[in-house]
Amino acid sequence: MASTPQLLGHLAGSTATASLSVTPVSGGGSSKVRFLPATAQRRRVVARPRAAVSGAEKEKAKSGDKDERVVQVHSAEEFDGALQKAKNRLVVVEFAASHSVNSKRIYPCMVDLSRTCGDVDFLLVMGDESDATRELCKREGITQVPHFSFYKGTEKVHEEEGIGPDQLAGDVLYYGDNHAGVVQLHSRADVEALMAENSGEGGKLLVLDVGLKHCGPCVKVYPTVVKLSRSMADTTVFARMNGDENDACMDFLKDMEVVEVPTFLFIRDNKIVGRYVGSGKGELIGEILRYQGVRVTY
Numbered sequence: 001m002a003s004t005p006q007l008l009g010h011l012a013g014s015t016a017t018a019s020l021s022v023t024p025v026s027g028g029g030s031s032k033v034r035f036l037p038a039t040a041q042r043r044r045v046v047a048r049p050r051a052a053v054s055g056a057e058k059e060k061a062k063s064g065d066k067d068e069r070v071v072q073v074h075s076a077e078e079f080d081g082a083l084q085k086a087k088n089r090l091v092v093v094e095f096a097a098s099h100s101v102n103s104k105r106i107y108p109c110m111v112d113l114s115r116t117c118g119d120v121d122f123l124l125v126m127g128d129e130s131d132a133t134r135e136l137c138k139r140e141g142i143t144q145v146p147h148f149s150f151y152k153g154t155e156k157v158h159e160e161e162g163i164g165p166d167q168l169a170g171d172v173l174y175y176g177d178n179h180a181g182v183v184q185l186h187s188r189a190d191v192e193a194l195m196a197e198n199s200g201e202g203g204k205l206l207v208l209d210v211g212l213k214h215c216g217p218c219v220k221v222y223p224t225v226v227k228l229s230r231s232m233a234d235t236t237v238f239a240r241m242n243g244d245e246n247d248a249c250m251d252f253l254k255d256m257e258v259v260e261v262p263t264f265l266f267i268r269d270n271k272i273v274g275r276y277v278g279s280g281k282g283e284l285i286g287e288i289l290r291y292q293g294v295r296v297t298y
Contacts, residue, residue, distance in 0.1 A: 181229030
């Protein structure tokens with residue numbers, strides 16, 4: 001991912017965990033707006049949303065339009081084409097409506113993220129723009145706005161409703177994947193190779209972050225993992241595995257007796273020397289320091 005300091009600066013951890021049967025997490029306390037029937041929306045239909053456009057135009061005025069990367073799509077054909085063009089890049093889609101106050105509030109955050117996250121594509125769908133966009137929202141199961149869907153390889157990997165800027169930024173960071181300081185693992189073979197690489201004299205402590213794609217606490221703690229991977233690079237290697245990515249990953253979680261996520265496995269010289277279950281920033285840092293040999297007093 002491109003520069004992420006502003007994403008990381010204001011995201012805090014949580015002390016919650018999720019079970020392995022976790023379901024997609026809903027958004028926070030923001031109010032939600034339901035789509036009106038097409039007949040009730042006739043007088044609301046516009047070519048572009050006044051709320052979203054006003055925010056976007058302000059941002060464009062500051063940058064001379066050169067950094068504007070939020071692409072508005074107007075039909076299912078355009079939508080599907082954008083997902084296929086992105087290939088394995090993360091695609092973040094905001095489903096909005098011209099009458100939604102919260103759509104207006106969140107859109108400037110989309111614009112900001114589009115500038116700082118160069119390896120992520122951002123799309124905007126105005127559900128009340130036309131019959132074509134209403135049909136697209138119906139196809140994608142969108143009943144409330146603002147609604148954010150995250151796609152990779154045309155597959156929907158996550159979705160949220162009614163979230164704020166901090167949650168959106170954390171989600172983009174978590175599902176963006178491309179963070180040089182955190183090694184992405186996709187199989188037991190990947191884990192074993194990384195363990196072997198960091199064993200013996202001069203080997204580093206390996207911290208393996210195990211989570212699930214749709215785990216809220218996993219998303220919330222990940223910015224802390226990214227920051228620690230940078231500040232502790234000399235002594236510690238940070239890695240991540242999503243247990244529900246494939247059968248091999250889920251089998252690995254079962255073998256490691258992981259029953260709650262996020263779980264952090266601490267590995268040294270090919271051995272699991274400890275684990276921490278939870279997403280508390282302070283507790284995680286304390287455990288890492290303890291397994292680095294630093295005396296920690298709680």
